[in-house]
Amino acid sequence: MADLDWTRIAAALAPVDVIDDPVTIKKRSRDFFWYSPILNAQLRHSFGDLVVRPKTREELAHVLAVAHGAEVPIVLRGGGTGNYGQAVPLHGGLIVEMTGMNRILEIGEGFVRAEAGALMADINAALMAEGWEMAMFPSTQDIATIGGFVAGGSAGIGSIANGVLREKGNILQLKALSVEDTPVEHVFDAADALQIHHAWGLNGAITEVTLRTVPTRDWVGCMTGFESYRACYGAGYALAASEEIGRKLCCTVDARIVAYFPRLEGHVPKGANLLVALVPKEDMAAFNALMAAHGGEVHLAMDDARRTALKLPHVFEFAYNHTTLQVLKSDRSATYQQIAVPDPSDAERVAAMAAALGEDVWPHHEFARIEGRIVAFDLPIIWFRDEARLREIDATYEAGGFAVADAHTFFVEGGGVKNVDYRHLAWKKRLDPKGLLNPGKSKVWEDVRHLSPEEIEARSQKEPAE
Ligand SMILES: Cc1cc2nc3c(=O)[nH]c(=O)nc-3n(C[C@H](O)[C@H](O)[C@H](O)COP(=O)(O)OP(=O)(O)OC[C@H]3O[C@@H](n4cnc5c(N)ncnc54)[C@H](O)[C@@H]3O)c2cc1C
CATH class of the missing domain: 3.40.462.40 (FAD-linked oxidase, cap domain/gating helix)
Known part of the structure; x- marks a missing residue:
């Protein structure tokens, strides 16, 4: 990243908020990887180059287009509460902090639709006022985002009653932008949500999340x-x-x-x-x-x-x-x-x-x-x-x-999901053909990136994901 002109890139990102203060960049380059002394030794010197804070889908699309043009790595960040260094930039680049995109868009019978940067605690509070609550949420709800939860989390408070996140009926819809000159928003309905759930921001920038809710109780x-x-x-x-x-x-x-x-x-x-x-x-x-x-x-x-x-x-x-x-x-x-x-x-x-x-x-x-x-x-x-x-x-x-399920590895294929999820990588090829999203977190991407999405997906038949 050393030879990139970050001043020029920051100017191209305008009017989106950019933070170039080194202290803030260092703070935003970390998550809770330090729970693991092994990850701490591996990741504590990995930092991004700029933090950018889009407030709307249009601003996010602009950020992704600029990053695509400049060919810089992009790490999406919610609250930064992941434990495996999911949100740590291994190769520098842009840290896209999603917490500015935080509107709760719709509360309906058994569902909530929110922008990806909305905090889980805010969503739960809004739901409870209407007699609902999230079917499950992480214990970090005060700082974790709904986008970070579906991209990096798996279960939480509520899972003893309502199952884990990946189970049918818990994720109702995800929308994600591609990384191209003109980013395109893709919609993943319930049946396709696993194509992008728990992919650690490798295969698209999630803009909007619809999750199941349940009636609240005392x-x-x-x-x-x-x-x-x-x-x-x-x-x-x-x-x-x-x-x-x-x-x-x-x-x-x-x-x-x-x-x-x-x-x-x-x-x-x-x-x-x-x-x-x-x-x-x-x-x-x-x-x-x-x-x-x-x-x-x-x-x-x-x-x-x-x-x-x-x-x-x-x-x-x-x-x-x-x-x-x-x-x-x-x-x-x-x-x-x-x-x-x-x-x-x-x-x-x-x-x-x-x-x-x-x-x-x-x-x-x-x-x-x-x-x-x-x-x-x-x-x-x-x-x-x-x-x-x-x-x-x-x-x-x-x-x-x-x-x-090893908590001491920063590879998406290394912890709970031991097998390679080729569906995730096929969608990475479709939505992020240059491989700019969260580089270094998949052990397998470099081996398959030259293949077409269909060829990558075909590998799941030989080696199904968990
Ligand atoms: C004290 C503690 C308790 C925890 N308890 C739980 C728990 O109960 N259940 C649980 O599942 N997890 C738990 N976790 C892990 C973590 O808090 C959750 O998974 C949380 O939901 C992550 O949300 P976040 O906004 O902080 O995501 P981040 O840490 O910011 O990001 C997580 C991953 O998602 C990606 N990402 C973020 N936003 C987007 C987006 N818009 N589009 C695409 N990718 C994106 C990031 O690049 C990263 O790879 C815990 C962690 C800690 C430290």
């Missing part, structure tokens, strides 16, 4: 303590599997991790393993009975008014990857991994795995639903020694039948 944020993690996990599974009790969050956190939650001091006893849940008010009696049956004691049960009075954050800020964040706030030598539990109903096997792993791995399980089936995944705290020990931990999980 949610109560609950924290239940258990003496043993084994009992806590068992109660978590029972809640996840309950047909009687509604819940949009169900997760279990080892007591050693809970010790890193200073905000909960005085609210939950020291040494408690915690089940963190969001349960509808009308199901609280059944919830209390279920917790008691498993030996748990409900220490906190807060509707929003009580939570505000207690000055506590939402309970989901102690769940999903916020759990890891709470630990990292006091000790940067922690990291994590993403583990699928083979049979979530088998608490004995989960306990046996914990015993096999040793003292440097502390469990934290999230329960969700995929195609109606309950699934559990572990986002354990791992006290990082070196990569060799991390890989030994991975191998222990794998040997016990627990699949590892």
Whole structure:
């Protein structure tokens, strides 16, 4: 990028807002990759050259056209809350911050349509005022965008009730601009949404997102303590599997991790393993009975008014990857991994795995639903020694039948999606023929970029994506 005339490019981008202040550019070049010491070493010196903030689809189209003409890399950025360096520019270039395109366009029966840069928390607030809420949202809803969620996320609060993002009916429509001299907007209806979902901004600039919504309920944020993690996990599974009790969050956190939650001091006893849940008010009696049956004691049960009075954050800020964040706030030598539990109903096997792993791995399980089936995944705290020990931990999980979705790689094909998604790359060829979008994040693009979209797509038949 060194020989490019960025002053000239900035002038060509006018009238779109451009930020060339080096401090801001450095900040906008980062996401939460630093959760991983491995990614931190690889990515912390990768920076973009200019930040640009379009406010409308027309401004975004202008930015993409200028980038195409100048042949500069483009990294789309929402809130920058991804964990794998998805939004880090590996080869410099333009960082396109989408948060200026933030209008909520339509709220209807069971759906919301919004510009890609709208914040999930703003969308949820607007929905709740009309009796709806997002079917699922990440625990980062205060800073994450709806475009970033469909391009980089996968599940969240709500997934125990409504499945994961990629499931039929959750993404209703996506619109994305191509990177050409005259960018064209393509519409991906529900059946085609997976062509672009979770492609990390490699194959089009998403302008507009339509997601499923569900009727909102009076949610109560609950924290239940258990003496043993084994009992806590068992109660978590029972809640996840309950047909009687509604819940949009169900997760279990080892007591050693809970010790890193200073905000909960005085609210939950020291040494408690915690089940963190969001349960509808009308199901609280059944919830209390279920917790008691498993030996748990409900220490906190807060509707929003009580939570505000207690000055506590939402309970989901102690769940999903916020759990890891709470630990990292006091000790940067922690990291994590993403583990699928083979049979979530088998608490004995989960306990046996914990015993096999040793003292440097502390469990934290999230329960969700995929195609109606309950699934559990572990986002354990791992006290990082070196990569060799991390890989030994991975191998222990794998040997016990627990699949590892590596959180320590910046390749789109490297984490949860282990197979290559050739549909994504075929659309990259169609929408980004020069390969300017988020270069370096696909292991395979350079091998297939000379092929036609149809030839690239044909490879999925030989090697289907997950
Ligand atoms: C504390 C913490 C908790 C988290 N909890 C969850 C969780 O519960 N569930 C979950 O799924 N994830 C979670 N994540 C990961 C992340 O927060 C979410 O995936 C979030 O939705 C990403 O949104 P964002 O706006 O921050 O996207 P960014 O990080 O800005 O971008 C993510 C990817 O999408 C691309 N992108 C952004 N906008 C566009 C666009 N308009 N068009 C095309 N590509 C685009 C970027 O290039 C990048 O590759 C968590 C992360 C942290 C740090």
